[in-house]
Amino acid sequence: MPEAILNDISHRRYNPLRGSWILVSPHRTKRPWQGQQEKPGTIELPQYDAKCYLCPGNQRASGDTNPNYDSTFVFVNDYSAVKEVQEEYTNPNAEGSLEDSLLVAQAEKGKCYVLTFSKRHDLTLADMSPNEIVKVVQMWTDIYAAHLSPDSPLAGLKKTGFVPPRSPGDDGARVQDQYRYMQIFENKGSAMGCSNPHPHGQIWMQTSLPEEPAAEMEQLRKYKREKGTHLLVDYAKLETEKEERIVFQNDGFLVVCPWWATWPFEVMVLPRRHARALVDLNEKEQAQFAEAIAEVTRRYDNLFETSFPYSMGIHQAPLEGSEEEIECSSLHFHFYPPLLRSATVRKFLVGYEMLGEPQRDITPEQAASRLQGCGGKLYRKKLA
């Protein structure tokens, strides 16, 4: 690689997707670690846990009983962060007052789902086959399709049989709100604030476009206007050529440790052709996408022979937006895992990172080469 010197000097890298910089200190992994040790992820779990609120047939906090589902199951989060129905809020501040520029608030409505990935309490995505993961991809697609604004150019692209579950107390008389944006994500492992090992993710919809997708949208739009091409399609092409940060690839998707990665083993999953959202993927691409997810999660577990914690999620076109916003959107997947050196030693993004800017120790090239070498079978007995 022409930039071999970057393995040795402290430098900053630019993230064109967010429009921000990170600090890279490759020499810094040499320092000894005497700090906090994480508890390694629990691996020995029963296939069914009578106390788990996600297992089939069990009762939840709301009093509802889960159906005897097989693969996926969706319900409205019993402790949603955004609420569907709430009191109105009127800005109380006089125009031009100090309050009006320094104490600004706006009401935010939304709806939060929980989505299980398997009926089995003891599995993770890393234990599941691409054929099993594709059901999760299809369910994400269905849920996304069902909540698209009827005015979106994406509406109607995919038939969806998904009937949005209602919140407890909602008798069905209320017309469901149209939301602006849907964030699909998973927190895996107790190090990532996850309190239940049953494989599941979350889906939050809300009336505003949140900060991260808004920053990306800005950058994607600018790039499209300036160059006429799509930033992430160009990036996938460039990484395929360079072969310096590739973790895995198939005909449809590329898995890379991005040039600008913040977390030690952060990866991005990118379609090779321009896809605005999940509904743009055909069946073959859904399978390729599922394979890519399987490859990432299995490699993560193999890397330190542990159930690897991470947060991951999908960025894609907003549910409602201008034509330009939707056309410039690019479907992609971020994995943000905290571990750095071993199953128990994580990277802390703390003082300098909170007050200065994100800082990483190993280079993305080093991370990619290690993850590339971790393919093959799952290190532990395949449970599924």
Place this chain on the structure above:
Amino acid sequence: MPEAILNDISHRRYNPLRGSWILVSPHRTKRPWQGQQEKPGTIELPQYDAKCYLCPGNQRASGDTNPNYDSTFVFVNDYSAVKEVQEEYTNPNAEGSLEDSLLVAQAEKGKCYVLTFSKRHDLTLADMSPNEIVKVVQMWTDIYAAHLSPDSPLAGLKKTGFVPPRSPGDDGARVQDQYRYMQIFENKGSAMGCSNPHPHGQIWMQTSLPEEPAAEMEQLRKYKREKGTHLLVDYAKLETEKEERIVFQNDGFLVVCPWWATWPFEVMVLPRRHARALVDLNEKEQAQFAEAIAEVTRRYDNLFETSFPYSMGIHQAPLEGSEEEIECSSLHFHFYPPLLRSATVRKFLVGYEMLGEPQRDITPEQAASRLQGCGGKLYRKKLA
């Protein structure tokens, strides 16, 4: 308070200092917590630890021996994230190439100090009196003054006897570099990635203005241009009047849970009058500042009767910058603590927060009122 309804509805608040939004879900603390528990901070420690690389008289990784210092002691970090001397880097990318917009890097030089706050291994800022903390404030000021660009309007405001310590291997022949920015911070507690309980902070200098101070600078400058006044001075005035988010105040400083706080018990320490940097504080103000720091850290420990983890740091004028940049800068202090419910239950900023936007559970008003009520003596026997 007129916005009582904000205690009950999900809403977003605007952070005018960074120009970004956060999501507030006050109803969400009702959910039960079954996730990770933190190890409470260690409180029983010896006054001197022969294995600690920060205690007076001990040897460090570099081979150097610490002097028998009394209060503070500064040295160059043996594992600095930015290096003073390193190979040059020339951008290898052809202008207009894909690489040139998607694989952007720049070399970054810098220097990192470690600063102890006390010779005693077993103390924290919460155990120290304002008179002891003022020595730390003076040392920060000295170090900052010693690294100011000679062209800065702030240069020469404070006499400083501080002689910058040299990196191992630096024989003193080399002319010291001028850096653009200095980040003073402390990571406290193992939950914040701190690996040594001996009370200490860090100071990183570098050739670029990092992301966070750059974002604040942008907002402060805009506000100054538009209104002619200083954002944080106006904000301190407004909070003094409102009395809704005040944790502590004295004649010179205000401690508030800011309207836009992200972390559950985040606070900001603000001077009432406009100060651009530490060197603008007179002796009386240094004492008031030290009192404010003592009040914050003691209240934190009292809140859950634990040694409260946090990252904290100072934002102030860059070491080198245009006159406008320096004049619009406003000295302030951020405390970012992770705990939410108890000594062992923290807030996780994970999936939604990494992919969507920061989200908090209790309101800043609720946090401020709890911290306000935690004044008085330190809950544990004062060790100093």
